[in-house]
Amino acid sequence: MLDEVAIVGVGQTKYERRKIGETFADLVFEVTNKALEDAGITIRDIDNVVTVSNDFQDGRTISSMAVMDACGAFGKNVSTVEGDGTLGALYGLMRVLSGAFETTLVVAHCKCSEGDQDLIWNSAFDPVYYRRLGLEAVSASALQARRYMDKYGVTGEQCALVPVKNHRNARANPWAQEAMDLTVEEVMRSPVLASPLKMLDAAPLSDGACAVIFANRWKAGRMTTKPVWVRGVGHCADAYYLGDRDLAGVDSLTGAAKRAYGLAGIVDPRKEIDVVEVFEAFGYQELMWLEGLGFCDPGQGGVFTAGGNTLMDGPWPVNPSGGVLSAHPGLVAGLVRIAEACLQVRGDAGARQVDGVRTALAHGTNGLCGQGHCVWVLGG
Amino acid sequence: MAQRVAVVGFGQTHHKSNRGDVTGIELINEAVRRALEDAELGPGDIDAVVIGNMDHFENINLADMWGVEGTGGYLKPVMKLTTGGTTGTTVAIAGYYHVASSLFDVVLAVGWEKNSESDTTGGTITAFDPVWERFSFPGALPGLALDAVVYMQKYGVTEKDGARVAVRDRANAARNPYAHLRDPITVDDVLRSPMLSYPIKLLDICPRSDGAAALILAGEEKARKICRQPAWIWSVSVCHNYTYTSDVNFGYLDTLEQACRETYKKAGIKDPGKEIDVIEMYQPCSFAGLSWLEAMGFCGPGEAPGLLWDGATDAGGDLPVNPSGGVLNANPIGATGTIRVGEVARQIQGRAGACQVPEVKTGLATGFGGCYWSDVLLLGNRPR
Amino acid sequence: MSLKAPPELIVFQQMADVPYNWSLGREGSLFLIALRDEKKFLGIKCPSCGKVYVPPRKVCGPCFTANSQWVEVGDEGVVTAFSVVNYRFTDPATGLPREVPYTFAFVRLDGADTKLCHKLAETDPARLKVGMRVKAVFAEQRTGNIEKDVIHFRAVQA
């Protein structure tokens, strides 16, 4: 995919634990305007919209209905993806690639503070065989972390390096919710949520929204920002029942990455990708996702990370924004990865900018324990 | 680069009020297997899956992930979309863009619902604003009734006119083995059925059904290899303007007018009445089958009852509407729009069995839902 | 073991009760505070097209402009649509059947351009008509809740 569709504008809210002063629609209006301003265009330049939301998070059967006004969809072709923001962005991209549209606004919103996260995630489990066990995102991920650590001998200390790094990176990101200096010991001593996962292994809950604008080559050429081209994208889903999967495996991520790399013409991601933004709701996930993305061999995520490879000044900085561990607005989080990767390619990432970025990778997950993945490759 | 897209396969379940014999995943699988058989494809031929329903109707969060075993999406690209009643057309349209983008060549689009698993009115209420609307809002029925009253008063349309629509659709459904309601009815039966919300009586309104439907969409080259007569998608339009139910312009479905106008323009249709051979519309109640035909540009304001009584919209008429029996006789909500697209495709392929109407070259499928939102897809027998 | 048709079909029942804390936002909060403390209805006006929204919302959809100016609207208005609801259904807020009959109506308050959804006191269809004037009946104890602070609207004698 060479110079067909570009990201021409991005906008984010500050991510916070409880945005009591704003409705979903208010957040969508804020980031829509920010993205339009970033692109130097008005809502009249947008010819179609994709919104991203989740009916369980919003407590509404048609969660997109609340934001039709706020995303400027009046009189426009609009649709709604219910899944990670990376998938909403993918649908937005397809609509431009189809030739039917020139400029797509993709906007995702989520307020984790408004619903009961345990019940919402419990509702993603099979109602008959799993739900009554009380499983939700943390306990299911704990099963995965245990299986992964046990299979490959990955240590809790290695996993703890991820929150230490990401919370430190977040200090340079004005939008992040939890920026702090931590030590591995502090992570290891934090209260156990569901063993082996501890409080500081886990992402916070956040309220927020993010918007990304895609444009075709012709329109992108007329925008004020430097276009960031979509080089490749791929998505893939694994089996549903946790018991049907090897939770230490990353088959669906490997599938998604293969597709994205294929489209982008990437043979060796280690040689061709300069910065990575992954969706790591827990520290161990960053290690697993780096394996699935081909930055290290299966089981080597801990050793790879302990070697300093993913630090800001390492060869492959991972989550310079602070990642999902520093702000987790639910299914907005994947779209944030795309926005951050885009800023890195543009050289507009401010204090969190990595030097010399030509190609960036953004990643999102869908479902529990990384059942589904979506991988994006962006370039200047 | 962009490519043309056609429907090359369609499968649906036998829709019923309660499919207690299968789980939702099994119900989905039934439709998917039938679509694959229809296109003579195997699961390995599918490049990507699109699925949609309404979460709170079955209380399953992330139904795309849950449904992987049913759709055959294991280790494939899977995406979920949901837009309320328009979900079924939304997944068809998303399948269209998947292929049109050239990112995928063969895509499966699945709509499904098990309405028996929850209170449909209670579920519908949760589509509306929890603070400002939900405490007083009583579900879909009164809005449709209001829409009908305004139209009837304006043009002197009667309850009998509505009844004639229901009779037509039921007569068509009697020929469709997949329809939920199939026993023929008379105008008197409709008029004597219990009044739910004036002027809508029990036989004027859609049922709640369990069912699933799956479309297989393919790019130009693949489509020609897969089937002899692909049903080409000429143009699609979407108009979802409103946020609150009180914003809706009751009595005239302006979103349908806007979406149709855009669809015709894109496909170069100048006189829809002459150029379109069959219509499958998301017609939630009988009266919508009149005023919405006017919004679609098939006749002037107040003229739909004339077309109806002349028999023009019957299966043997000049402008057959809902030859499948339509939404009044099967309404698995998330699948309802998908079925409309599939039925039009079947008509164009000449494979609609006992429901086939003669000489179909073009057909129109519509979706309705959310806050009086409309989707429109125009299909034809050759690429355009 | 031979597998044959099950002698009965088993259904697994769940009575879900999922709590939510929906924010009203700044505009919704101002509206409900005026209603609670002063028994006043406020509308919010689009600076671009002049439309007055009740209930308030931040954005005028057709203009994509932030609504900015507050205006007081009447506690009386016109019924633009109604339905006497007789069928029973589960109220998603409580999980219990909603009490019927009740009258659902759109009321356009004097000075507003959009309609408020609420209930009417009258449930006899013969005594209801589109275009009738109605007035809000306020609760004695008000908490900032549109459902409870306004008990219903009742007919105003011409």
Ligand SMILES: [Zn+2]
């Ligand atoms: Zn305005």
